[in-house]
Amino acid sequence: MSVLLIAEHNNxxxxxxxxxxxxxxxxxxxxxxxxxxxxxxxxxxxxxxxxPNVKKVIHVDNDIYENYIAENYxxxxxxxxxNYSHIVCSANTFGKNLMPRIxxxxxxxxxxxxxxxxxxxxxxxxxxxxxxxxxxKSTDKKKCVTIRPTSFDPAPTSGGSAEIVRGENxxxxxxxxxVKKEEIKSDRPELGTARIVISGxxxxxxxxxxxxxxxxADKLNAAIGASRAxxxxxxxxxxxxxxxxxxxxxxxxxIAVGISGAIQHLAxxxxxxVIVAINKDGEAPIFSVADYGLEADLxxxxxxxxxxxxxxxxxxx
Amino acid sequence: xxxxxxxxxxxxxxxxxxxKEDGSGVVTDNVKMSTNPPDDNAVEEAVKIKESGKAKExxxxxxxxxxxxxxxxxxxAVGADRGILVKASGTIEPLAVAKILQKIVEKxxxxxxxxxxxxxxxxxxxxxxMLAAILNWPQATFASKIDVKENVLEVTRxxxxxxxxxxxxIPSIVTCDLRLNxxxxxxxxxxxxxxxxxxxxxxxxxxxxDIKPRIEQIKVxxxxxxxxxxxVSSVEELVQKLKNEAKVI
Numbered sequence: 434m435s436v437l438l439i440a441e442h443n444n445x446x447x448x449x450x451x452x453x454x455x456x457x458x459x460x461x462x463x464x465x466x467x468x469x470x471x472x473x474x475x476x477x478x479x480x481x482x483x484x485p486n487v488k489k490v491i492h493v494d495n496d497i498y499e500n501y502i503a504e505n506y507x508x509x510x511x512x513x514x515x516n517y518s519h520i521v522c523s524a525n526t527f528g529k530n531l532m533p534r535i536x537x538x539x540x541x542x543x544x545x546x547x548x549x550x551x552x553x554x555x556x557x558x559x560x561x562x563x564x565x566x567x568x569x570k571s572t573d574k575k576k577c578v579t580i581r582p583t584s585f586d587p588a589p590t591s592g593g594s595a596e597i598v599r600g601e602n603x604x605x606x607x608x609x610x611x612v613k614k615e616e617i618k619s620d621r622p623e624l625g626t627a628r629i630v631i632s633g634x635x636x637x638x639x640x641x642x643x644x645x646x647x648x649x650a651d652k653l654n655a656a657i658g659a660s661r662a663x664x665x666x667x668x669x670x671x672x673x674x675x676x677x678x679x680x681x682x683x684x685x686x687x688i689a690v691g692i693s694g695a696i697q698h699l700a701x702x703x704x705x706x707v708i709v710a711i712n713k714d715g716e717a718p719i720f721s722v723a724d725y726g727l728e729a730d731l732x733x734x735x736x737x738x739x740x741x742x743x744x745x746x747x748x749x750x
Numbered sequence: 751x752x753x754x755x756x757x758x759x760x761x762x763x764x765x766x767x768x769x770k771e772d773g774s775g776v777v778t779d780n781v782k783m784s785t786n787p788p789d790d791n792a793v794e795e796a797v798k799i800k801e802s803g804k805a806k807e808x809x810x811x812x813x814x815x816x817x818x819x820x821x822x823x824x825x826x827a828v829g830a831d832r833g834i835l836v837k838a839s840g841t842i843e844p845l846a847v848a849k850i851l852q853k854i855v856e857k858x859x860x861x862x863x864x865x866x867x868x869x870x871x872x873x874x875x876x877x878x879x880m881l882a883a884i885l886n887w888p889q890a891t892f893a894s895k896i897d898v899k900e901n902v903l904e905v906t907r908x909x910x911x912x913x914x915x916x917x918x919x920i921p922s923i924v925t926c927d928l929r930l931n932x933x934x935x936x937x938x939x940x941x942x943x944x945x946x947x948x949x950x951x952x953x954x955x956x957x958x959x960d961i962k963p964r965i966e967q968i969k970v971x972x973x974x975x976x977x978x979x980x981x982v983s984s985v986e987e988l989v990q991k992l993k994n995e996a997k998v999i
Contacts, residue, residue: 503889504889526910527910532876533844533880534882536876537879537880537883542964542965545875560776561870565767565970565971566971569968570968571964606888608888608918608919614913615914615915629999664929670913671894672911678788686999696763703976707992707996708976708979709992722976725979726980726981741988
């Protein structure tokens, strides 16, 4: 049987995590079909047809799918689900919101947030904020699976030529209405896919002080992250939060500044390749996961850090 | 208006998890348990809505073993009016919890159901959405702001790109984010009073639904450990290490 992946996109472009989910999905079974639900989303369907891992693109297009509403997506997915053994999508806020609605109506116990495909029915997933890994086997006939995108490489985007077929839409929900989206636009790399992430915590003391972090992020072409404490305190917006209930990041370099390192924060960044911690409390738990720890006052260290970076002839972007 | 709030008893968020040597799960004996943190936000929001005069009654419900009623008592101590414990043992998957809650919703007929967006033990993030699906109700997940209007809720949701606002018709399901509010502490007199509030016990087996697990847990293991790092003595040394040793900048 084949795998059906639900694409996340903005009607013009594929969201990057869809490509990571494609990699995982084709490890489950290489007969991978992708469902695109959107409004005037032809460019998305076309891009997906060029992904070599994708064997077929099903495109459902209607004005009612301009904004992503789980109540409108679900009946379309159910309508197309019949011939598939697995329904999959990424485990970000898109997939977390959507997949359980589909699973419940298929009477399937969903497997959330997998980090490894062991076989068609067996997966590895983190539990307890990543402090334990569970190997789980789904016994349901039809399986609903969400994929932790940062645990899989993105699929290549060119060279394929899958057929694109039109799927059928269904009636919109009368009970849920989209009002608005406040999207924070930035020229920086996206937090989830950036090569370098620099994050600030409660130690930053104010939103204003985040400019010390911004200056270094500019220099390193890094994304800016934050601990929950910094977001709760209003220093920075929620889309920057890294952790168990925020975003999971796996950059080549993660720099934690003024972050003590609660279990919940570590859950979102401890798989990073190289971790730097800058904290004036030498006993802070963040040092237990740091490859390089600097015990220092961040208000001295950050300007010096920028100065040292400026002295380097070249910086990898 | 009547609000049903679902709460779950989990290992306390401050406890360092230990994996059992036989790989069958994590150690729960003699470990501090408490209410799943975002479920506290769900209770708090319901209480605030009641205090504003827009709700008349709050019913707190949990599914689990006898001891799980502690979480219901805690909800009663901060303002819920009645409690329900649905007794069930072993692993109860989110789909099964959703089916149990569906039965409770059919019995209690609430206008709103609130719960945390995710339990911090299994990290599934499924139950609210599943309940919404099987009831055919609208869902507002990851809520960081709720406005109760006439026949509808306007809910601000925390999503990856920032904030999204949607309007859902009542009855509806809301799953709560940690930033929705600041949960209050129960005062001692209220804890005492909560002991006298009604707490009904129902056996899950009486509900006529199949709650057997569909997912086999083959093993639970510790994640790979990171190798110990080093402390550097200066910013200069840090930058040199990043450039020449780790080669990441």
